[in-house]
Amino acid sequence: MEGALLPDLIFSGGRVRIGEALSFANGQVTGVGPAPAGAERLPRTAILPGLVSAHSHAFQRAIRGRTEHRGGHAEPSFWGWRGAMYSAAERLSPDDVVRVSRMCFLEMARTGITAVGEFHYLHRDPEGRPYSDPNLLSREVIRAAREVGLRIALLRVAYRRAGFQASEDRRQRRFIEPLEEYLTNLRGLAAAVRADPLVSVGAAPHSVRACPAPDIEAIAGEAGARGWPLHLHVAEQPAEVEQCRAEYGLTPVQLLDRVGALGERTTAVHAVHLTPDDVALLGKARATVCACPTTERDLGDGTVPADALLGAGARISLGTDSQVEIAPLGDARALEHHLRLARLERAVLDDGGEVQGLGARLYGFASAGGMRSLGIAGGALAPGEPADFVVVDLDDPSIVGAGADDLMAAVVFSMERTAVRDVYVAGEQVVQGREVRVPGVPGGAATVVREFREAMGRLWGGLR
């Protein structure tokens, strides 16, 4: 599809422009500048780059609302939450995986997310046996994203063991694959998705807890040779750091450095509990840290030291992770807000002092930062980049009155999803007038919602 749209304002190349049109063709931006003849006028709107959830577990949408209590067998900690998450992971059929993922991706589209990095570790059947196609569930998640219209990087997870010197945990039987089998399956998946330019893959050793050091080294080597992004959960919980020190005498970040897994293509997800040496290593490597603040506060993980990380040279991306909220701008503002509470200061991540410099910077983490983390060029609406963008209603109550000088601060700190009017991915309209179109599913969004509700009824019982 090709076209040219003329909003009042457009955020392109790091600044807000007035009265310039966005032109696109064959899925890419072809220009930002004076309106060509025939450009469609979009009065009282702004065009912004598409948002990116660089760390998502779509299936965890199924446990929303079921973990916010202390009762029963749930410990009031991350580890208790994980038990509830496993109870869903153990039971989802391939059809449930599609239904739950599609609902999650539909909500993402509604918030302005155009690309998702799906950190996918459900590989085997409920008994722990490989499906006849060992990439079945990866492919089903990809199908769900593509039916909704999102761009997806499937970060196929290597899960090798229960934990540091831990015995087998039956609840993880759907995740675990032998190393060679994992690499073969990831190579197979990469080959299978090559035909769709909106689908890519990445390698994802789950964590230093769930992947022994030699395996991380082997997977990082393969990712480096093939140009794949490398994503890992890193230092989310203090116990993980303590146990890593006990097994290796190193922090998780030091261990990644030791095995050659820290580089520009590396994304350390969470990176909450870091030493000054860890921060320096991530910065020196120009690695990305993917912060997931709405999840991190829900799980009681802690605060990502983004100020120190950026100061050291690391990059930042953002993820919706557990889907407790799907609010990419909520994550962008929480990254800053959590630091304000911790440091007792305002505008902690502002590096320039201009009215909307901080807003623009945080928006960049949620857009270009995410694309970079997934190994996809783009996120700034420059010519040659993917035509992934959001049309925002400037008369929405949450941002009305914003102008070119304060738009990005208003958007990041105050905009509600009701302001997201249209969303385009590779030049194709995915959201039109606040409705997700879902052209790939008969009945569209209503079918996605109904089928998800039915799946939740089967999983949890009761009237839904």
Ligand SMILES: [Zn+2]
């Ligand atoms: Zn995660």
